[in-house]
Structures are given as C-alpha cells and as structure tokens.
Amino acid sequence: MEIKKNPKNNRNDHKNHESLKHAIETLPELNPPANFVHNVMSQVHPHNVTIFDRLKHSYSRQVTISFVPLKWIPALTCAFLLFILLYQNPDQRPVQPIINEQAELSYIMGRSELAKNDPQKALPYLKAAIYQDRTQADYHFWLGVAYWATGNYQLEKESYAAALQLNPNFLPAHVYMGHSYMEKKQWSDAISHYKKVLSQVPDHAESLFNSGIVYRKLGMRVEENAAWTQYLAHTHTGPQSIDAVNYLNSNGVFSVQTAYIGGQKRVLKSVEYKGNSIEPLPESLPSLVQAGKIIKDKPNLLLHIIVYENNDKDLARKRAQYLKKYMLEIYPDIETNSIRTSWFDTPRTMQFNRKQYSLDSSVQVFAEKIVKS
C-alpha cells in the first residue's frame, strides 16, 4: 500500500486517510462456519416467561395496519357475494383456510428464485415467509431445499424437521429427510423416513429405490429384495430400473432380467412355467408382448429366444417353438425369420459380482441387428 507521510502537509494526510477509509470499506469479510447458526441455536433454550411478561410484550407489540382502497374493492365484492350465498345456505358454510398474504408472497418469490436455480437469492425470501407465518410446513420444507442447494446440510435437516413438526404426514419432507440421512450414510434414520412415505404412497419410486439401497447397506436381503421387486412392479424404464434388476439378480433372484433389444438394455419379467408345462405363466406374457412390439416396429432386428431346460432337451425345444408361435400370432406382421429359437438341455449360467448362478430352467431373450450380406 503506497501511502506517503508528510506531517507538514495536512492535505496529503487527508488524502491518505481517504484511501485508508476506502480500503476499510472494501475490506473483504470471512463467512462464519456453515454450522454456526445451528451451533448457537442448539444451545438456546426457551426462557421461562411469566404470564405477566407474555401479556406485557403482547400488548406492547407494534401493530401496523395498512389500507389500500383499490385492493379492498374486489375483496369487499367477494365478501358481499359470499354473505348473500351464506344467507341462502346457512348450513353449507365453507371453511376457508387463513392465508397470510405477505408470507405467501415471500414464499412464492423464494420458490421462483429456486426455480431459476438461484437458491442463494431464495433463502431470504423463504426465511421471511417463515417469519411471517411459521405454521406452513411447505415454507419450512422449501427452505430446507434451498439450504440443501447451498450446501448447508445441517440447516437443511432442521428445516425438514420443522416441517414435520408442523405436519408429521408431510411426505416431501420425509422423502428429502431420507435423502439427507442417506447422503450421510445414516441408513437406519433414512429408512424410517422412507417407510413413512411408503406407508402412505406404496409405489413412491424414489423411496422404494432408496429403500432397496439402504437395506442392501444394512445387509437386510429379504427387505432389500422386496423393495426392488416392488420398485420394478411400478418402474420398468430408466437406468435405476436396470440397477434394481442387477441388484436383484446379484442376490440370486431372477424373476426379472435385463435384455438387449433394439440397442437398449431393457427390463423384462422372466418367462416362467408351472412344472413341465409348455405354456408360460400368464404373468410372463407381457414381457413377450413387449419384446414382440419392438421387433414389429423395428424390422431390421432379429429376436433370439433361447430356452434352457436342464436334462430335458425335448421340453426346451417345445417351449421355444411355443414362444415363437405365440409371438407370431400376436404380431402377424413379424416375419418368421425375424425370430430365431434355440434350446439347450443344460442349465443357464449367469455371473454377478464374481458369484456364479446356475438356472436349471430359464428363457433368455435378446435382439440384434440383421446383418445383410
């Protein structure tokens, strides 16, 4: 910093002071640690407030009343119409929720900033909304989301907890609380929130998938497999469904499998049979219909159906032929040579995580592009 001293020159002194003042004004400040507010608030305990104090502060509270005539005209009109309506039907008085308009406005502004992907700007609006109306679980929840987006995970959890205190059945807060615990590898805490969600919405995809992960981490195979099965019963597409199948298969459960069809890995329910029947179980048929539709729409594909039946080549052959016939009946437009069948009297072997599985009875389906010679 170049500051020249000349005690005899007051003007120079003044100039030096001005540059110092400017330097202090623009001096950068450090941010406190992220958990600072949490640390303070965790040590703040409610004061014992006497009834006298409470009344004193309630009556000495500052009250602001504003009146905007233009704003009141529609409100008065509505009130008048409502009065007429209620006068006619006194037994059918609707119960209107009380909405704090100022809080709602702050909340909407906060949500809008979040939607614009600017959580830092959203924070003050959402905090203001809560200050104006602490009774709305939504406000606390979205404040939690904004905290998450700004990396303040402790306050994120506290906000979800506040939302849940107001409304223990506020499911979005349970879902996000579960995610938050998952990120911290607090598996048991995470699962309790996902369970709550699933008790209300049994097919909630995110909660089902994450439950599967959590149970896997906890080594609870039965619960894990149930979670994957339930998840796949509702979701068949996307990378997470492929993961779910892989997890299930790696646990030795093959009721579903993945198949390359049309250049994509897809989830298919396994084709299963009762005893030595040639016809598959009815619940297996949708997978065949799904595979057949793809072949019909993409005639440049060749569908392979491979049937494995350990020590029974004849049964394997009959099953393979039945499956081809069935698909051609559903989709008469498919050319016969677009489906190729094979059968083996050996078990099908599959490997997951260095563990080998041997399936005595199995049907493998996949498709490849027809190479024209």
Added chain:
Amino acid sequence: MMFNPGDDQVIAEVLRGDSDAFRFIVEKYEKPIFNLMYRTTCNQDEAADLAQDAFLRAYENIKKFKLGKKFYSWLYTIALNLARDHMRSKVRETKFHKEQKKDAKVADNTMLSTETENYYETQSIYQALSQLPIDYREVLILKYKNDLTMEDIAKMLDISVSGAKMRVRRGLDKMRNYLEETDNGN
C-alpha cells in the same frame, strides 16, 4: 417486495417465549460478529467460539435490552467486551505463545479472498488493522465498514462523540504509520 423483520419485532417474539425467533438475529448478525472475533483472534475456530458466546450471552441477557434501542449496538458491545476479555487473557500468556500467535496471524490471513484485485494490498490493510488496539480498530470498522454514526459509536463504547471522532482519527494515523513502517521495512 422483501420483508425484513425488524430487530424489535424479533426480540419481542423472543421475550414472549419464542426462543426460535432468536435464529433471525443470529442469521442476520453472524457475519459481523464472527469477523469482529476473527480480527481479535486471527483464528477461525477461536473466532467461531467467541462469536457463539457473544450470541448466547446476548440471549441470556435479552430481558435487559430496551426495545426501541439499536439492537446491533447492544449486541456489538457484548461481543466487544468478550473480545476484550479474550485479549486480556491472552496477555497473560508467555512470550513464546505470542510469537506463535504472530506466525498464526500471518498464516491465517491468507484465508482472505485471493480473488480480490489487490490481494497484497488487502492483506497489508488487514495486518495494519489487526495490530491496532481493539478500541481503535473496532471504531474504524464500525465507522467505515458498518457505516454507523459517530453518535452510535460513542454510545456503544460509552465515550463522548468527540472522543469517538478522536479515536477514528488516531486509528487512521496508527494504521498509516504501520503501513509506512512496513513499506520502509520492505
């Protein structure tokens, strides 16, 4: 439209028994109080502990706060007293420890933003401020960084307005002298 609850409103809520309302106070003033402590200790962990103590002391004594007065001044005074106590306790420590602290000052100051245009200038200003006695230093911060009036500063430090003005002037002089000495040293 942005709603910003006034300090009096928040404190009235706290006094009515809503301890959670105090969060608004902490969130609003955490930065200046933390920075005051950081300027005092030159150590982020110690600064966080002292700032935390300042807020807790304010909360414990909130019944003594007179509604209608400036809360920030009241809070800052509490924090300043804590900072002074901390400095006093440090004086008792050994010279060896002081040398260590001096080193720590230099090391810790590097945590200041390196993105500023005049990084080295910022560092030297920070150093110059850090070496000022706390009463001179904080007067400068309150005046130029926090934009408080001389009247407010005088009330906060329990001195006369002319005394506050004098401290500002002397603080600036001391800073200038320090910067000049370090420049000559280099």
